[in-house]
Amino acid sequence: MRFFxxxxxxxxxxxxxxxxxxxxxxxxxRVVDDALLEELEDLLVQADFGVNVAQRASAAVAEGxxxxxxxxxxxxxxxxxxVARTLAPVARPLPLYAKRPQVILVVGVNGGGKTTxxxxxxxxxxxxxxxxxxxxxxxxxxxxVEQLKIWGQRAGVxxxxxxxxxxxxxxAYDALREAQERGADVLLIDTAGRLQNRGDLMAExxxxxxxxxxxxxxxxxxxxxVLDATxxxxxxxxxxxFQKIAKVSGLIMTKLDGTAKGxxxxxxxxxxxxxxxxxxxxxxxxxxxPFEAQEFARALTGAKAx
Amino acid sequence: MFENxxxxxxxxxxxxxxQGALTEADVDAAMREVRLALLDADVALPVARDFIARxxxxxxxxxxxKSITPGQQVVKIVHDELVATLxxxxxxxxxxxxxxxxxxxxxxxxxxxxxxxxxxxxxxxLTEKGRKRVLMASLDTRRPAAMEQLAILGGQVGVxxxxxxxxxxxxxxxKRAMTQAHLGGYDVVMLDTAGRLHIDAELxxxxxxxxxxxxxxxxxxxxDSLTGQDAVNVAREFDGQVGVSGVVLTRMDGDGxxxxxxxxxxxxxxxxxxxxxxxxxxxxxxxxPERVAGRILGMGDIVALVEKAQETIEQREAERMAKRMxxxxxxxxxxxxxxxxxxxxxxxxxxxxxxPGMGKMAGKIDESKMDDKVIRxxxxxxxxxxxxxxxxxxxxxxxxxxxxAAGAGVEVSEINKLLKMHRQMADMMKKMGKMxxxxxxxxxxxxxxxxxxxxxxxxxxALGAPxxxxxxxxxxxxxxxxxxxxxxRRKP
Numbered sequence: 200m201r202f203f204x205x206x207x208x209x210x211x212x213x214x215x216x217x218x219x220x221x222x223x224x225x226x227x228x229r230v231v232d233d234a235l236l237e238e239l240e241d242l243l244v245q246a247d248f249g250v251n252v253a254q255r256a257s258a259a260v261a262e263g264x265x266x267x268x269x270x271x272x273x274x275x276x277x278x279x280x281x282v283a284r285t286l287a288p289v290a291r292p293l294p295l296y297a298k299r300p301q302v303i304l305v306v307g308v309n310g311g312g313k314t315t316x317x318x319x320x321x322x323x324x325x326x327x328x329x330x331x332x333x334x335x336x337x338x339x340x341x342x343x344v345e346q347l348k349i350w351g352q353r354a355g356v357x358x359x360x361x362x363x364x365x366x367x368x369x370x371a372y373d374a375l376r377e378a379q380e381r382g383a384d385v386l387l388i389d390t391a392g393r394l395q396n397r398g399d400l401m402a403e404x405x406x407x408x409x410x411x412x413x414x415x416x417x418x419x420x421x422x423x424x425v426l427d428a429t430x431x432x433x434x435x436x437x438x439x440x441f442q443k444i445a446k447v448s449g450l451i452m453t454k455l456d457g458t459a460k461g462x463x464x465x466x467x468x469x470x471x472x473x474x475x476x477x478x479x480x481x482x483x484x485x486x487x488x489p490f491e492a493q494e495f496a497r498a499l500t501g502a503k504a505x
Numbered sequence: 506m507f508e509n510x511x512x513x514x515x516x517x518x519x520x521x522x523x524q525g526a527l528t529e530a531d532v533d534a535a536m537r538e539v540r541l542a543l544l545d546a547d548v549a550l551p552v553a554r555d556f557i558a559r560x561x562x563x564x565x566x567x568x569x570x571k572s573i574t575p576g577q578q579v580v581k582i583v584h585d586e587l588v589a590t591l592x593x594x595x596x597x598x599x600x601x602x603x604x605x606x607x608x609x610x611x612x613x614x615x616x617x618x619x620x621x622x623x624x625x626x627x628x629x630x631l632t633e634k635g636r637k638r639v640l641m642a643s644l645d646t647r648r649p650a651a652m653e654q655l656a657i658l659g660g661q662v663g664v665x666x667x668x669x670x671x672x673x674x675x676x677x678x679x680k681r682a683m684t685q686a687h688l689g690g691y692d693v694v695m696l697d698t699a700g701r702l703h704i705d706a707e708l709x710x711x712x713x714x715x716x717x718x719x720x721x722x723x724x725x726x727x728x729d730s731l732t733g734q735d736a737v738n739v740a741r742e743f744d745g746q747v748g749v750s751g752v753v754l755t756r757m758d759g760d761g762x763x764x765x766x767x768x769x770x771x772x773x774x775x776x777x778x779x780x781x782x783x784x785x786x787x788x789x790x791x792x793x794p795e796r797v798a799g800r801i802l803g804m805g806d807i808v809a810l811v812e813k814a815q816e817t818i819e820q821r822e823a824e825r826m827a828k829r830m831x832x833x834x835x836x837x838x839x840x841x842x843x844x845x846x847x848x849x850x851x852x853x854x855x856x857x858x859x860x861p862g863m864g865k866m867a868g869k870i871d872e873s874k875m876d877d878k879v880i881r882x883x884x885x886x887x888x889x890x891x892x893x894x895x896x897x898x899x900x901x902x903x904x905x906x907x908x909x910a911a912g913a914g915v916e917v918s919e920i921n922k923l924l925k926m927h928r929q930m931a932d933m934m935k936k937m938g939k940m941x942x943x944x945x946x947x948x949x950x951x952x953x954x955x956x957x958x959x960x961x962x963x964x965x966x967a968l969g970a971p972x973x974x975x976x977x978x979x980x981x982x983x984x985x986x987x988x989x990x991x992x993x994r995r996k997p
Contacts, residue, residue, distance in 0.1 A: 241550055244544055244550050244734070245549075245550050245734045246734065247547075247733040247734050247735070249544075249545070250541055250544050250545060308731070308756075308759070309617070309619070309756065309784075310616075310617030310618060310619055310729060310755075310756075311617060312616070312617055339784070340654070341653075341654045341655075341657035341658050341661070342650040342651070342653040342654035342656075342657055343650075343654075345649070345650035345653050345654075346648070346649045346650035346651075346654070348650075349649035349650055350649060363657070394756060394758060394759045394760070395759075395760070396758075396759060396760040397758075427617060427729075429615065429729065429732050429733060429735050429736075429739070430729070430731050430732065430733055431547030431731065431732060431733020431734060431735075431736075431764065431765075432545055432546070432547050432733065433547065433731040433733075433759065433760070434733075436760055454615070454616060454617070454702075456702060457615065457702045457703070457704060457735070457739075458702075458703070458704060458735055458738045458739075458742075459733065459735040460735075463733065482616075482647065482648075
């Protein structure tokens with residue numbers, strides 16, 4: 200199933216709100232004025248765009264059309280175009296390198312969906328013909344290792360784990376050595392959730408990076424930050440701090456199948472320009488889809504065409 | 506960079522306090538900033554709008570009392586309004602209905618909001634503080650290893666967990682838990698459910714069926730406090746479809762605090778019962794609207810700090826310190842005691858975050874990578890001294906310093922820094938001793954209010970003064986040295 204259809208299907212109820220919102224503001228047609236601008240802005244704020252981006256995006260829609268009468272469908276199209284313009288440069292799939300094993304570290308705050316994402320990624324990479332090893336470096340949360348092992352079984356990939364409470368960096372180190380010995384193509388490392396303002400936990404992440412570099416100075420080759428679509432403007436703080444400490448190379452947004460619109464992605468793209476690799480749209484193993492800017496923009500705004 | 510709500514509002518009211526009179530334009534300017542700040546902090550738009558309208562109405566035309574500045578007046582009005590929105594009337598913080606045992610408590614929420622962790626935390630709290638016999642059961646048949654997670658947490662907090670039987674559906678598990686609770690004489694049954702989207706009809710039906718089967722005393726909605734605008738939809742749908750009796754806000758220790766709390770309360774009208782403030786199993790606190798409102802307004806969470814201090818500091822020790830300080834005495838033993846207290850209170854950063862207008866400084870401390878290590882090292886240095894030396898630091902000359910440095914595993918220069926810090930603190934204690942208690946309070950309170958948004962580089966020593974009504978000693982851990990930045994300086 201194509202990304203757009205799946206997303207649109209999943210998001211149907213959620214996007215209805217922006218779509219209906221635009222329709223409510225513009226009963227078929229309306230003159231572009233300050234009041235309309237403000238209402239558009241409010242709509243975007245409610246989609247987690249953040250005030251600044253919402254202002255800028257609605258201003259872009261109004262540009263050159265002030266005082267003119269515009270149909271609702273046109274406003275949606277313009278909004279979608281604006282969103283797509285911002286997101287197109289960052290919609291890039293997870294890069295795969297010739298380097299073996301390619302080390303992919305998955306980080307993020309608690310409850311964002313890291314373990315599930317690692318499971319889905321492992322499954323997809325495996326079906327793409329890669330030999331995959333998964334490391335359970337979340338040694339903190341109870342039963343995190345068991346959870347990942349179940350995902351490993353489903354995906355048919357080996358999971359390297361130690362007991363709960365073991366040193367996370369140690370698990371990562373052992374896993375990389377094992378992946379090297381096996382000649383695996385990809386090593387996926389799941390880490391414990393950590394709030395970005397917890398200096399001690401962020402230091403642990405730094406340690407994982409350092410330890411990996413002892414075995415392979417170029418590792419990790421990708422650091423994926425998993426963001427929950429329901430999160431609001433705190434996503435900006437998450438990206439900033441994780442980028443500083445863990446050198447995040449790309450983003451994955453999960454839980455886009457709810458009513459959360461993930462509008463904060465637009466703000467993130469503007470501010471950080473980090474690639475957005477994929478979005479999670481469900482709990483099944485194949486519910487991780489590549490991120491496509493235009494489709495996302497259309498799903499978000501309800502525009503029929505771009 | 507994203508500013509948190511309290512920092513942002515500090516800035517707004519900073520501007521106001523510098524002005525002479527409160528005009529309608531002033532209020533409007535302030536409210537524009539308040540609105541932006543609320544939205545930046547993820548307060549839901551309709552909630553922010555209502556809030557601004559109410560606060561504005563109350564602020565404009567409000568007579569400004571002679572003794573305070575217009576800025577303080579606005580702070581008060583906005584603060585009161587925040588407390589009203591956050592608290593509602595008759596809410597009893599942290600109270601959970603566990604009458605007529607076994608009382609079932611149903612935990613619901615989105616995936617990853619922290620249900621399982623909160624379930625275990627509440628069970629621990631009810632067991633330890635409420636002296637109840639609690640049984641936990643996981644109805645999460647979907648997420649891999651979710652049941653094992655609860656079982657492991659049960660072991661950690663010492664609460665019984667219903668044995669796992671593979672293949673049972675959630676309703677059957679819930680019924681089995683209730684039967685077990687009746688037979689086993691349990692007071693409370695905590696039912697942890699699978700994370701579900703509020704638009705997932707199938708799963709919402711499932712949780713409705715569980716609810717109908719066990720008729721829970723409480724249905725608690727667990728919400729991540731970092732949630733954005735969608736918090737409103739989540740709350741409305743869960744309340745509408747399942748019916749919730751209260752909210753548990755998790756991850757309140759994150760740096761996005763504030764916003765979601767306000768929207769949840771405003772939209773559902775249901776009390777926020779408890780907040781999760783860390784990964785440890787005892788990191789669960791009662792929700793106090795005044796405190797959160799205070800935090801939001803940049804006036805710091807003084808109440809929390811004081812309470813924490815009271816829990817941590819032994820009363821006798823506090824009294825002894827208070828007496829010594831009143832006399833202006835302060836030797837290395839006292840410094841040692843203070844450092845220990847600071848460590849227990851969560852280090853310098855933990856304290857800074859709770860203090861008025863210090864949010865920015867806490868950020869700085871973060872940047873400087875200062876942590877408990879510095880404090881621990883300073884404690885080690887003092888512990889490497891003899892009793893005599895601790896009482897009389899003047900004894901510490903070259904060879905003694907070398908010995909102490911070797912004992913603590915540091916350079917002599919570190920010892921010098923510590924002694925300098927101690928000297929400065931001792932000097933300050935002397936001055937305070939002379940000022941007397943009344944002097945402290947007058948200076949203390951006005952400087953707290955006047956500096957609601959303490960600008961960067963504010964003198965932290967101003968915070969040394971205890972708020973009124975507290976025994977001076979309990980706050981001794983708060984008396985920071987004037988050169989706090991020196992304390993955090995890293996080794997060159």
